[in-house]
Amino acid sequence: xxxxxxxAVVTIPSHPKYLCVVREAAARMADMGGFDASxxxxxxxxxxxxxxxxxxxxxxxxxxxxxxxxxRNSAAGFEALIEDSGPRTDPACLKGRDLDEVRPGxxxxxxxxxxxxxxxxDEKKRNGNRLRxxxxxxxxHEDRHTGT
Amino acid sequence: xxxxxxxxxxxxxxxxxxxxxxxxxxxLRSELMALVGRKAPVVFVDFKDVSYxxxxxxxxFVEGLKAMMPYGGRLKLLGVPAKIMEIxxxxxxxxxxxxxxxxxxxxxx
Numbered sequence: 001x002x003x004x005x006x007x008a009v010v011t012i013p014s015h016p017k018y019l020c021v022v023r024e025a026a027a028r029m030a031d032m033g034g035f036d037a038s039x040x041x042x043x044x045x046x047x048x049x050x051x052x053x054x055x056x057x058x059x060x061x062x063x064x065x066x067x068x069x070x071x072r073n074s075a076a077g078f079e080a081l082i083e084d085s086g087p088r089t090d091p092a093c094l095k096g097r098d099l100d101e102v103r104p105g106x107x108x109x110x111x112x113x114x115x116x117x118x119x120x121x122d123e124k125k126r127n128g129n130r131l132r133x134x135x136x137x138x139x140x141h142e143d144r145h146t147g148t
Numbered sequence: 149x150x151x152x153x154x155x156x157x158x159x160x161x162x163x164x165x166x167x168x169x170x171x172x173x174x175x176l177r178s179e180l181m182a183l184v185g186r187k188a189p190v191v192f193v194d195f196k197d198v199s200y201x202x203x204x205x206x207x208x209f210v211e212g213l214k215a216m217m218p219y220g221g222r223l224k225l226l227g228v229p230a231k232i233m234e235i236x237x238x239x240x241x242x243x244x245x246x247x248x249x250x251x252x253x254x255x256x257x
Contacts, residue, residue: 015171016169020171041231044200045202045235048169052170052203100240102210102241103210104210105203105207106203107206110238111202111203111235
């Protein structure tokens with residue numbers, strides 16, 4: 001399969017010990033896409049959280065499945081498509097806990113939403129889930145990138 | 149992640165290094181909750197050499213803190229790197245945890 005320009009695909013087993021692989025790939029791709037160091041770290045954490053959610057919720061902790069993450073840099077920004085073969089996820093779960101409520105858990109979605117401008121499941125995917133994460137470039141960067 | 153449990157002037161200090169994530173936080177939880185189960189009055193967690201933390205790592209410390217509160221225990225975080233401090237700030241947990249620059253400050257606080 002030929003990859004689109006400025007893209008990479010990483011497939012990991014659904015075991016937490018492989019999350020370091022996918023988050024490192026996310027950070028490297030964001031860095032190659034020209035994002036600043038702070039945004040790169042935000043992307044590292046947000047992609048990690050999204051994959052952790054797949055392990056916990058889509059696969060119910062089953063480490064014998066797979067997660068595929070497709071990264072792409074474009075003039076628009078940085079995109080990650082996270083695919084699993086678990087049961088359909090209810091989009092309503094894309095909501096974290098109230099930040100004023102102090103209890104363990106419920107922060108991952110906040111970390112994803114604070115980083116990405118678009119957080120949406122692909123409704124057209126028939127089997128499993130495909131979560132689309134997109135972070136737009138700031139206009140200043142895009143102008144520098146394209147020389148406009 | 150490496151967990152080095154030291155004792156400083158009678159206080160247990162968790163000196164952590166590396167990445168705290170979904171893979172490593174269960175080991176951290178186990179060590180921390182064992183200490184909390186023995187009703188340790190004060191526990192320091194040194195973040196100086198921690199390069200990364202995810203929501204499962206944060207949840208571990210929230211759980212530890214909540215378990216210490218009923219008996220008046222204190223969980224003090226030290227040397228939190230700027231990027232990790234930003235996560236605590238965003239999560240509004242900077243107002244929940246006692247956070248100090250270093251071990252000397254933590255003893256004074």
